[in-house]
Amino acid sequence: MHYSKTTEKGNSSWSEESQQDADERAKWLDDHDCRDCSGCSGCRDCSGCSDCSYCSYCSGCSDCSGCSDCIGCSGCNGPVIQAGTPDGWRCYGHAKDGVLIIHCGCRTKSLADARTYWAGKTKRLEVLAAVEYIATVAALKGWKT
Secondary structure, rough: EEEEOOOOOOOOOEEEHHHHHHHHHHHHHHHHHOOOOEOOOOOOOOOOOOOOOOOOOOOOOOOOOOOOOOOOHHOOOOOOEEEOHHHOOOEEEEOOOEOOOOOOOEEEEEEHHHHHHHHHHHHHHHHHHHHHHHHHHHHOOOOOO
C-alpha cells in the first residue's frame, strides 16, 4: 500500500499500485477543489468513492457517509440519518424502496439483518447501539422499519 503526503489543501490519498499513483490522486483532489479529503480512496471524480466521509465538497459519493440529504447515490433518494462513528466505523441509514438500509463501515444491511449481524459481537456494541438509534429516529420520522 502506498500513501501520499498530505497536500497544502489537507488532502491525502492511497494506492495499491504505486507511490506515483497515490501522489497523483492526492493532487487530483487539490486540483478539483476538494477540501480535507484525507483518506479518500482517490477515485478522482467522487462519483464512485468508497468513502468520502471527510470530503466537504463531494457531490456524488456512493456511500452517503458525509451527507445529510442524499442526492441519489447508492439508490437512496432522500434524507440520511447519521449515527457517527461507533467503534470507529462510519454509520448511517436511509430508506431505499421503502426499506430502512443501514450502512456501517463496509457493511450494508436491512435493519433486521443489521440487528442479527451485530448482535452478540462484544467488540461491536457501539455499532449495535447506532443501529438502534437509526431505527428509532427512522420510526420517529414515520419511515417503515
